[in-house]
Amino acid sequence: MDAEHFRDFGKAAVDYIADYHESLRNRSVLPNVQPGYLGELLPEDPPQSGESWQDILQDVDKFIMPGLTHWQSPNFHAYYPTASSFPSIVGELIIAGFGMVGLSWIASPAMTELEVVMMNWLGRMLELPEEFLNCSEGPGGGVIQGSASEATYVALLTAKEKKVKDLLEKNSNLTEAEIKGKLVAYSSDQSNSSVEKSGLLGSMKMRLLPTNKEGQLTGATLQEAIKRDKEAGLIPCYVVANLGTTPTCAFDNLEELGPVCNREDVWLHVDAAYAGTAFVCPEYRYLMKGVEMSDSFNVNLHKWMLVNFDCSAMWIKNAKYLVEAFNVERIYLKDQHKGLAPEYRHWQISLGRRFRALKVWFVLRIYGVEGVRKHVRHQIALAQYFAELVAKDQRFECCSCSMGLVTFRLKGENSLTETLLNRLTEEKKFFLIAGHFNNTYVIRYAICSRLTEKEDVDRSWNEIIRIAGNIVPWKITEKEGLPGLNINHLNENIEKSK
Amino acid sequence: MDAEHFRDFGKAAVDYIADYHESLRNRSVLPNVQPGYLGELLPEDPPQSGESWQDILQDVDKFIMPGLTHWQSPNFHAYYPTASSFPSIVGELIIAGFGMVGLSWIASPAMTELEVVMMNWLGRMLELPEEFLNCSEGPGGGVIQGSASEATYVALLTAKEKKVKDLLEKNSNLTEAEIKGKLVAYSSDQSNSSVEKSGLLGSMKMRLLPTNKEGQLTGATLQEAIKRDKEAGLIPCYVVANLGTTPTCAFDNLEELGPVCNREDVWLHVDAAYAGTAFVCPEYRYLMKGVEMSDSFNVNLHKWMLVNFDCSAMWIKNAKYLVEAFNVERIYLKDQHKGLAPEYRHWQISLGRRFRALKVWFVLRIYGVEGVRKHVRHQIALAQYFAELVAKDQRFECCSCSMGLVTFRLKGENSLTETLLNRLTEEKKFFLIAGHFNNTYVIRYAICSRLTEKEDVDRSWNEIIRIAGNIVPWKITEKEGLPGLNINHLNENIEKSK
Known part of the structure; x- marks a missing residue:
């Protein structure tokens, strides 16, 4: 592959990534594949002769994409965030291009x-x-x-x-x-x-x-x-x-x-x-x-x-x-x-x-210190908003809320919360994971994606309470939220940090 | 930075990298900077507000480029190769784009x-x-x-x-x-x-x-x-x-x-x-x-x-x-x-x-097994050609030649070879490093860059003998080369593996 083909391939890949990020909200965050799926789809040996980049980019879409868990999806709330930003992606490209x-x-x-x-x-x-x-x-x-x-x-x-x-x-x-x-x-x-x-x-x-x-x-x-x-x-x-x-x-x-x-x-x-x-x-x-x-x-x-x-x-x-x-x-x-x-x-x-310092330089210059602060504050505001939604629902306990991470559970036996998480995971639309806190089983809800907005939090909460409704069909009465938090005030925080 | 700006920035970066690779042969392989140079050029603190990607790409050229050692230059013969290929660079871009x-x-x-x-x-x-x-x-x-x-x-x-x-x-x-x-x-x-x-x-x-x-x-x-x-x-x-x-x-x-x-x-x-x-x-x-x-x-x-x-x-x-x-x-x-x-x-x-497997997949499919073999054989053929040039010059000893690596020295005191390497390094056009072999000081010459061709090997050898001429001004008589090697045959090998 010479430099001219690279220009075409590289630019097609840039568009592929941009399209991918623009489509993230509409994808199921968890893939629907079984262990060993790819071994059955790909040949047992590498090709003897070279193939075209167009074929390979198509195969990424055909074979790899269905097996990805979308960490950058606004519906990804598992683990902790893994950062991704456009300046950093370009940084990685140039680091690779230098090849040092x-x-x-x-x-x-x-x-x-x-x-x-x-x-x-x-x-x-x-x-x-x-x-x-x-x-x-x-x-x-x-x-x-x-x-x-x-x-x-x-x-x-x-x-x-x-x-x-x-x-x-x-x-x-x-x-x-x-x-x-x-x-x-x-x-x-x-x-x-x-x-x-x-x-x-x-x-x-x-x-x-x-x-x-x-x-x-x-x-x-x-x-x-x-x-x-x-x-x-x-x-x-x-x-x-x-x-x-x-x-x-x-x-x-x-x-x-x-x-x-x-x-x-x-x-x-x-x-x-x-x-x-x-x-x-x-x-x-x-x-x-x-x-x-x-x-x-x-x-x-x-x-x-x-x-x-x-x-x-x-x-x-x-x-x-x-x-x-x-x-x-x-x-x-x-x-x-x-x-x-x-x-x-x-x-x-x-x-x-x-040469990892290069991508750091790109991110700090394109976001500036204020841009990084905004990002942090926005994610914390969204987490507090989610915590307040949980706390105001009498069926739930909000166990902790710190930075961009909330842990919560259904009141009562651990098995109720486990059932809730299992059903949510089976649907593959949102990705949350289990945790332990003070010897109880809890669900972790982390604000991870740079793309997550208040509407995404609402959507995931609505899905959680829909499933919860089938597990604990109690009558819902709104109760006091968390001390010091207030939905109106939280809404303001979210807007301010946008 | 949104997806639209990323499309522009990413494509500009692809062109920047392609231009860089096309210009490698004409650059001094070693930079002309002193320790601490960059700290004097960059601000002490990050910017408070974000800057434009155009400014940053310009600054890469202005501040970073002059401080790079060009590993992918055809004149880089130090250490061992660090691989770089266009499919692999695009692989890195997509890996970063997925952000998993x-x-x-x-x-x-x-x-x-x-x-x-x-x-x-x-x-x-x-x-x-x-x-x-x-x-x-x-x-x-x-x-x-x-x-x-x-x-x-x-x-x-x-x-x-x-x-x-x-x-x-x-x-x-x-x-x-x-x-x-x-x-x-x-x-x-x-x-x-x-x-x-x-x-x-x-x-x-x-x-x-x-x-x-x-x-x-x-x-x-x-x-x-x-x-x-x-x-x-x-x-x-x-x-x-x-x-x-x-x-x-x-x-x-x-x-x-x-x-x-x-x-x-x-x-x-x-x-x-x-x-x-x-x-x-x-x-x-x-x-x-x-x-x-x-x-x-x-x-x-x-x-x-x-x-x-x-x-x-x-x-x-x-x-x-x-x-x-x-x-x-x-x-x-x-x-x-x-x-x-x-x-x-x-x-x-x-x-x-x-997700490093992705770039492996790209390389193996775009080169194919035969492409990788060609690359290996071509680099070995070039190294053998260099070894034969050394061996045929009575002032030099070829100490070893294995795969893409040759070690050699000027006959006599170690200090002669050391002087040769120092002068070569000062010129910054070629990068070779020192080694020890059987208690003598030798120079290592590795075929590193994917771009190195016979003409590049000739150019570096001509520079070496020009400098050597000032250190050991002996009369040059051509002598027998290495056993089993022969320039005509080596030329054929180089052509075949292109």
């Missing part, structure tokens, strides 16, 4: 340089402590990782190396292997599966501590767990605090956890994968109070900041620890820029890296 | 399904043993990882979990921590830095064993090292064999290493990151003889198979070990398809995954 791998500064200087600038921009947008930024005097800095999983894991490995080194330097009577066998990490029972996995991968005991009724890990619980472990001869090493848990978007109290970690010399990593983007808005920054006591901080721009997956922003207060843990030099990677520009390969698991 | 994250089968069935089919296609193209494929009866299977680093590391962690479990089940008198402290991994001193890093990250001693004069790890060397470690009470666990080393593209002898690993119950991982693509051509498959004795196998499609970074194909003979090592379930990831389709999140480090 950033395995060192010289391997493409602009890649490293733009990442440094973007991590500074982002750090200032979120009002992170200055010492976390590349532009600060000290050893702090930001880097783009692929995912929160990677960030959590990289921080764990760094904490481990630091702890082992510290203890060996203090002439511990333990060998390196003995120290490693005694290390313990902590997070809450509300943390994402990737936190538990990081312990598994990094061979470190990971205690998932109980949370309070609001789903938060408290300082007292952490202190107690550390005390018990120290008494048993173990070595506390690493804590993952959640700012926005996966089940209910609860916020751990950093002002309580920070002093415990600092006192006990334990690495404190903050996982703000989804909710971190909200700190772009000054009114939510109180939720990260105490962040200056943490050692590393992560927010997935690919969740809520309109940058396509993958793009996870991570800052480290002292990047020296990380570089020391991961540095493996070779002559073909000879580093001639020590100190003047970071060599990001030492900040991550893999050697190679993509 | 494959964290489970239901999160977008077509993502998992197409990956299964593509890994079968690829496995057959390379003629891997059937038991490695998803379509086989047994527990084998293929998965797309981000990079060879990830694949090497995932295999190491799996080997570690398997070994610990096996020993604990056999009622070893060692604790888990004691076992982990005694595990040892092996590779050769020619292996990529990512192999050493995998040991560092996975807390496993990694021995980089000496190679023979051809840069190969032999069975006898491995057997001896294992014997010594066992005598010292250590536990051999993991071996990384190289099919195509980074310094000279040397091939370890799997027929020797395989039996040692199988006898000693050590996990054998094959890193064929670059050269693995050559096994698409039947005439090179003899180089992977013995592959059936390995436990896992990796080839970076983003190196030589025309698929853009990142895309690394990995197969595992018994995927059960991997899934057991990495499985962390949650209610929001409830798996309803056990056994019918793989849940790939258990096969990798991160939870989320991109």
Whole structure:
């Protein structure tokens, strides 16, 4: 395929994507296929000779499209959002067009340089402590990782190396292997599966501590767990605090956890994968109070900041620890820029890296800080509106409402709510998923798509109550909504943030 | 930005990329910028309000372009190739346009399904043993990882979990921590830095064993090292064999290493990151003889198979070990398809995954198997042609020529070759890097770009001998070339593979 054919193919693909986004509202969000469907449709072997791009684009529509779950549909309310925006899509196109791998500064200087600038921009947008930024005097800095999983894991490995080194330097009577066998990490029972996995991968005991009724890990619980472990001869090493848990978007109290970690010399990593983007808005920054006591901080721009997956922003207060843990030099990677520009390969698991900073640049410039704030506020306003609809219906309980996520259930046995979710899922028009909260079965309703509007929320709520009507055919009386919320006021919020 | 603006922006970006590729031959391959250049040109903070896409595309040209190292330039001969092809670029565009994250089968069935089919296609193209494929009866299977680093590391962690479990089940008198402290991994001193890093990250001693004069790890060397470690009470666990080393593209002898690993119950991982693509051509498959004795196998499609970074194909003979090592379930990831389709999140480090199979599909269909073979053969023919040019010049030694990689040096002191490389690099027209081979300093010349042709090779050679003429002003007498090579015959090969 030469450049001329690429011009035609590429432009046809741009139109295909634009048409797709314009058609999203009318598609069933869940596909109607069975495991193994595609293996039966495609040939067992690749073609010997090349085929035309027109055939392939047609086959995308014929074979792939029916098997997609439409994450960008306004009716997608599962998990958390996966960001997508047009500037970011074009960013990915140009990244691919350049076709570079950033395995060192010289391997493409602009890649490293733009990442440094973007991590500074982002750090200032979120009002992170200055010492976390590349532009600060000290050893702090930001880097783009692929995912929160990677960030959590990289921080764990760094904490481990630091702890082992510290203890060996203090002439511990333990060998390196003995120290490693005694290390313990902590997070809450509300943390994402990737936190538990990081312990598994990094061979470190990971205690998932109980949370309070609001789903938060408290300082007292952490202190107690550390005390018990120290008494048993173990070595506390690493804590993952959640700012926005996966089940209910609860916020751990950093002002309580920070002093415990600092006192006990334990690495404190903050996982703000989804909710971190909200700190772009000054009114939510109180939720990260105490962040200056943490050692590393992560927010997935690919969740809520309109940058396509993958793009996870991570800052480290002292990047020296990380570089020391991961540095493996070779002559073909000879580093001639020590100190003047970071060599990001030492900040991550893999050697190679993509030019992800470019799509961040596109998004921040085309939306501007105000555009990102609007997006966040609009999604929160829609979630609060949904929560109020739930709360005003006597058959339902609204269990939590935080940022763009609402959890709710039918009053009574869990099985009622389970039936409701199953029937809703069978229809494939809306995608919501189950969760657990305070030992009850709940449904999670997240505002995910950039395209979701009040009318979409209404439509999904009408479908929910239609199905609920067949499960609990009680007489409906309107009841008081949530304290502090009011439909008229919420409508105003939604309009304002458009 | 709405869909209409995206159509304009996206199409302008397609033209920008096409123009860029058409201009590559005339650009200096290395940029003329200093560390920190971009921080001085861009504002310290992001804009408050959004800007126009026209301004941003102009700024890409103004600020980013001058800081790029042009990996796709026909004059780029550093490292190894990073693949780029037009079908793959369009693939990336559509992947971004869909905006999905494959964290489970239901999160977008077509993502998992197409990956299964593509890994079968690829496995057959390379003629891997059937038991490695998803379509086989047994527990084998293929998965797309981000990079060879990830694949090497995932295999190491799996080997570690398997070994610990096996020993604990056999009622070893060692604790888990004691076992982990005694595990040892092996590779050769020619292996990529990512192999050493995998040991560092996975807390496993990694021995980089000496190679023979051809840069190969032999069975006898491995057997001896294992014997010594066992005598010292250590536990051999993991071996990384190289099919195509980074310094000279040397091939370890799997027929020797395989039996040692199988006898000693050590996990054998094959890193064929670059050269693995050559096994698409039947005439090179003899180089992977013995592959059936390995436990896992990796080839970076983003190196030589025309698929853009990142895309690394990995197969595992018994995927059960991997899934057991990495499985962390949650209610929001409830798996309803056990056994019918793989849940790939258990096969990798991160939870989320991109729809990389789509770009593989595009490349294999638009090139066809024959197109990929042609590409491989053409690049090998060009490398052999360059090697012959070197060998026929009495001032030079051609140290190695394997696949698309040649290493060479000026006869005499290392400093002569170093001077040659430094002067060449200062001119920025060609990008070659240094290497070590048999304790001498060599220059690596890799055929990287899809666009490189015989005329480009001639141009770079002419530049090399022009500079060399100032360093070693000897009289030039043509001498015998490499045994088995002949310029006329090589010219024919180049023509045939066009």
